[in-house]
Amino acid sequence: MDLNVPEPARDRRVRRSRAALMQAAVTLVTERGTAAVALSDIAEAADVSRRVVYQHFGDRDTLLLEAGLDLARRELLPRLADGFEKMTAREQTLAVCRHFAEHRTFYRALLTGSCAFALDRGLISLLLPVNRQSMQRLYGDRLAPDTIDDLAAFLAGGGSAFVTTWVVEGADPLDPEAFADRLLRVTSVLMTDAAPITGDSDLEGRE
Numbered sequence: 001m002d003l004n005v006p007e008p009a010r011d012r013r014v015r016r017s018r019a020a021l022m023q024a025a026v027t028l029v030t031e032r033g034t035a036a037v038a039l040s041d042i043a044e045a046a047d048v049s050r051r052v053v054y055q056h057f058g059d060r061d062t063l064l065l066e067a068g069l070d071l072a073r074r075e076l077l078p079r080l081a082d083g084f085e086k087m088t089a090r091e092q093t094l095a096v097c098r099h100f101a102e103h104r105t106f107y108r109a110l111l112t113g114s115c116a117f118a119l120d121r122g123l124i125s126l127l128l129p130v131n132r133q134s135m136q137r138l139y140g141d142r143l144a145p146d147t148i149d150d151l152a153a154f155l156a157g158g159g160s161a162f163v164t165t166w167v168v169e170g171a172d173p174l175d176p177e178a179f180a181d182r183l184l185r186v187t188s189v190l191m192t193d194a195a196p197i198t199g200d201s202d203l204e205g206r207e
Contacts, residue, residue: 014056017046017048017052017056018056018066019070020046020047020048021042021043021046021048021052021053021056021057021063021067022063022066022067022070022071023046023067024042024043024045024046025037025042025063025064025067026067026071026103026106027045028041028042028045029064029067029105029106029109029110030103030105030106030109032109033105033108033109034109034113035064035109035110035112035113035114035115036113037060039053039059039060039063042060042063061114061115061118062115064110064113064115064119065110065115065118065119065122068106068107068110068115068119068122068123069119069122069123069126071103071106072099072123072126073126075099075103076095076096076099076126077126079095079099080092080095080096080130084130084133089134089184089187090180090181090184092130092134093180093183093184094176094177094180096127096163096180097163097174097176097177097179097180097183098176100163100166100167100174100176101173101174101175101176101179104167104174107167108167108168111164111167111168112168120160120164123160124156124157124160127156127159127160128152128153128156131152131153131155131156131159132148132149132152134152135148135151135152135155136148138191155187155190159183159187162183162186163183166179
């Protein structure tokens with residue numbers, strides 16, 4: 001499973017400018033603990049003009065959104081992609097929790113700002129293939145493909161809400177191992193109690 005979505009081909013200078021702006025956004029938001037960072041400050045930190053910022057992103061919310069998704073693509077998805085087939089459910093969950101704990105200040109600022117909804121939707125989309133692959137590995141042919149998709153989407157959405165609350169409201173410092181265990185306990189209850197009902201329905205349709 002390839003979780004590393006390649007960036008669309010662009011001119012090398014364009015890629016450098018975009019990368020510098022997104023990194024500057026992550027750095028400044030983390031340092032200041034707020035998403036209310038002036039575009040001029042981000043442009044200065046990236047050593048580009050404000051005009052370049054508008055050309056690539058249009059406005060601050062779009063830049064922050066792309067910076068958040070880029071951070072997840074660069075640091076989180078490779079952790080999940082490398083050796084995914086050999087990772088246990090806890091190892092996968094812990095990788096996600098550690099990523100958000102490491103970048104807690106940055107994500108908390110965005111998840112309480114004006115781009116919160118868009119970032120939440122974007123992160124769910126990024127992690128949905130992980131959930132789908134996990135459900136497929138768990139149930140195999142016992143569930144119909146559309147049920148696998150629905151279950152993966154349900155868990156991705158619920159898990160995102162749970163993680164967001166932890167990142168925004170959790171006590172400092174965040175404990176990724178304890179939270180990973182909480183997530184797994186909740187998932188275990190859902191899989192134990194709800195899955196057989198869905199599974200029976202699917203299997204009856206196949207008989």
